[in-house]
Amino acid sequence: MIEWNDEQFLLGVEEMDETHREFVERVNRLDGAKGEAFAAAFGELLAHTREHFANEDRLMEESRFAATTEHRGEHRRVLADLERLNGRVAAGRPAMARAYLAEVPNWFRHHAATMDSALAAHLKR
């Protein structure tokens, strides 16, 4: 579970903040989900994250953000994990996805505070 906290998460770029709120909601929704509900919610998290990252990648490109390659690479790595796990979940094997989800709150807190926060600061300049 990720507890939303304005002070910790708000970056001051509305489209990023809105996406991050939804990301947190979707991760939290998976917490108590079981069976088909879990599989559906995991698929939705994957679809949402695809858009989330694609939008940030576009913002980086349009604004000629210096750390684009690094930030894009991190998005790609996480998305590849989610794609692979979604395949297992869809095949009725959610154990690895559940274990992975336990690490997502820390990943997100770190990503938001570093790469996303640097991008937001750059966009606001």
Ligand SMILES: [Fe+2]
């Ligand atoms: Fe983000």
Ligand SMILES: [Fe+2]
């Ligand atoms: Fe990001």
